[in-house]
Amino acid sequence: MQESELIKQLQLGNHDAFRSLVEEYKDRVYNTCLGFLRNPEDAEDMAQEVFMKVYESVGDFREDAALGTWIYRIAVTKSLELIRKRKRKKRFAYLQAFLNPEEDPNTTADSDFFPHPGIAVENKERAEILMKAIEKLPEQQRIAFTLHKLEYLSYKEIARVMDNSLSAVESLMHRAKKNLQQELFDYYQSD
Amino acid sequence: MKNKEAIHKEVEKTMHALDGLERAATDDYFFSRLEARIDNRYDEKAEPAFSWGIAAVMLVILCNIATFFYFAGGAGYSEAGTEEITAMAEEYSLTVPSVYEYEPEINE
Numbered sequence: 001m002q003e004s005e006l007i008k009q010l011q012l013g014n015h016d017a018f019r020s021l022v023e024e025y026k027d028r029v030y031n032t033c034l035g036f037l038r039n040p041e042d043a044e045d046m047a048q049e050v051f052m053k054v055y056e057s058v059g060d061f062r063e064d065a066a067l068g069t070w071i072y073r074i075a076v077t078k079s080l081e082l083i084r085k086r087k088r089k090k091r092f093a094y095l096q097a098f099l100n101p102e103e104d105p106n107t108t109a110d111s112d113f114f115p116h117p118g119i120a121v122e123n124k125e126r127a128e129i130l131m132k133a134i135e136k137l138p139e140q141q142r143i144a145f146t147l148h149k150l151e152y153l154s155y156k157e158i159a160r161v162m163d164n165s166l167s168a169v170e171s172l173m174h175r176a177k178k179n180l181q182q183e184l185f186d187y188y189q190s191d
Numbered sequence: 192m193k194n195k196e197a198i199h200k201e202v203e204k205t206m207h208a209l210d211g212l213e214r215a216a217t218d219d220y221f222f223s224r225l226e227a228r229i230d231n232r233y234d235e236k237a238e239p240a241f242s243w244g245i246a247a248v249m250l251v252i253l254c255n256i257a258t259f260f261y262f263a264g265g266a267g268y269s270e271a272g273t274e275e276i277t278a279m280a281e282e283y284s285l286t287v288p289s290v291y292e293y294e295p296e297i298n299e
Contacts (some may be wrong), residue, residue, distance in 0.1 A: 118213030
């Protein structure tokens, strides 16, 4: 089915069209969410949220962007929203712990490293170090680097997802690599 | 302190740790779970949610109905009650005589 026809059918509420869309994009969405959230349950939950959003908003979808770009955009936005929410919660938990020292703040969600299932066994240790360094990147650099490394999106595709120019994405990737090299250098130096 | 060159080598190796990574995949039941979740959400939306506004309006309407029936029931006087009032008015000479009841005195 052509994309424009698929969009038309989705807007008409065609169940089969929605099913074929989910089947086509579910792994890309799940993998993207997993890249940001680093937890399989959260990624599954978030992937479902993404498709629910698609289901509810496809009526308003104007074909300014490709369907895939729009879906990636929702996946990235929603994953980052959850991360920000968790960070706020964590700060609040620390504040509570400060005010009430008998209670320990819950830090398990961030301290546990989830090895991405696609990482080769021999790379697991290094991948963990790199993933932790990626988390420290500024948000825009992190989005660009994650989409490129985990989803193999080209800079052009990343530019469309991030609603940015190609040169802006190239610059983001360049800075991301520099920052990661510095972060890793500091890590190995202090190790 | 480690050799700078060795550290740079480590950094380069680590920078490529995600190369060749395979995409993580969901299982075959993802769509079924998604469908169930969508149905649940729409069922929840279909159920009327409790609203304080609606509750307040209902309470005002109920008060109005109760007040109406209360006063509508007590508005009519019973016959016994009317007789009692008339008797008391006569006893204390509270009745106002009508012009037609006036009997002029006749001087003989």
